Amino acid sequence: MKNITYRDAIKEALREEMLKSEDVFIMGEDVGIFGGIFGVTAGLITEFGEQRVLDTPISEAAIAGAAVGAAMLGMRPVAEIMFIDFITTAMDQIVNQAAKWHYMSGGKLKVPLVIRTTTGTGRRAGAQHSQSLEVLLAHIPGLKVVMPSNPYDAKGLLKSSILDDNPVIFIEHKMLYNEKGLIPEQEYFVPLGQAEVKRAGKDVTIVATSLMVKRSLEAAEILEKEGIEAEIIDPRTIRPLDMDTILKSVEKTGRLIIVHEACTFCGFGAEIAAQVTERALYYLDAPIVRLGGWDVPVPFSPSLEDMVIPKVEEIVNSVRGLMGEKV
Incomplete structure (x- = not known):
């Protein structure tokens, strides 16, 4: 095992798959000489050259469109769109083209495309570079949506995404790039559509x-000192979604946040x-709690930005409140 950052785990996945197949290439704004806005692709242009690490014009529509075309012709492009906010300018290429061609061709065409982007x-x-828009993409049949939370998952999920024959939106959180974690020295993959229990518990499912x-x-560590055992589940991919793992946990704990x-x-x-209400209502001992961002554009002010998204203490307080409620 080795201890590396989320950023370097993603770079390793890109490099390993590029070494295995010349069909895999990278494209996007500043991914080459500059090494990517968050440094993920730094050094890859030196190793693989300008034909496989392509700096593109500042046009998300052009990036997505070219990547879709390349994928339909048998390549496996990994296109980077700096911020998920900018995916909105490429929605026709992603939603009406990438997601549809396999279906509309009767299965004759595949679109093995990965779009890497950042969230959060x-x-x-500010409001135009800080959104979390994953649900817009998860709503579209034909797209897969991946959201890794640690270096191990980031590398394994990206390798699986590159080898998948469907278009995958691979969403990386800006504030995770410097997070470190252990990954194996040898090659490994994390399958899409398989959630993981990150921490076992019996009192509440988060x-x-x-x-x-x-x-x-972090909230679970605080709650443990109070005698509350929280089970933490990371879906890892939100489309396809592994509901079985979630339902199994809810059946055990009776509470869900x-x-x-x-x-x-x-x-x-x-x-x-x-889905939990439809499939596991009678296992619930308390109402389901949803804890998300405020219904406002993300503020630029640091203090206001921190206020509008869930914090550790809010998660802790939500669990405390839920433990005292009954359906």
Whole structure:
């Protein structure tokens, strides 16, 4: 095992798959000489050259469109879009093209495309660079949506995404890039659509995504000192979604809190809550709690930005409150 950052785990996944197949290439704004806005692709242009690490014009629509075309012709592009906010300018290429061609061609065409992008708050970048828009993409049949929360998952999930024959939106949190974790020296993969229990517990289930997994684990440490054992589940991929793991946990604990950074209204937590209600209602001992971002554009002010997304103490307090409630 070795201890590396989330950033370097992603770079290792890219490098390993590029070494294995010349069909894999990287494209995006400043991914080459500059090494990516967050340094993920630093040095890869030196090793693989400008033909496989392509600096593109500042046009997300062009990046996504070229990547879709390359994928349909048999390549496996990994396209970087700096911020998930900017995916909105490439929604036609992603939603109407990438997600549809396999279906519309009767299975004759595949679109093995990965779009890497970043999500979330923490860098004080304002309302147009700090959103969490994963649910917009998870809503679309034909797309897969991945949200790794640690270096091990980041590397294993990205390798699986590159080898998948479907378009995958791979969402990295800006505030996780410097987080370190242990990964194996040997090659490994993490399958898409398989959740993981990050911490076992018997009193309450907390389902969290991306950065909120880290905060939920911190909350669980505090709650343990109070005699409350929280089980933390990371879906890892929100499309496809492993509901079986979530339902199994809810059946054990009888309580469920869903934590994500995106706005609570119509957020991903609503889908989980709906499915648990439909499939495991009679196992619940208390109402389901959704803990998400406020229904406001993300503020630029550091103090206000911190206020509008779930914090560790809010997760702790939500669990404390839930433990005293009954359906």
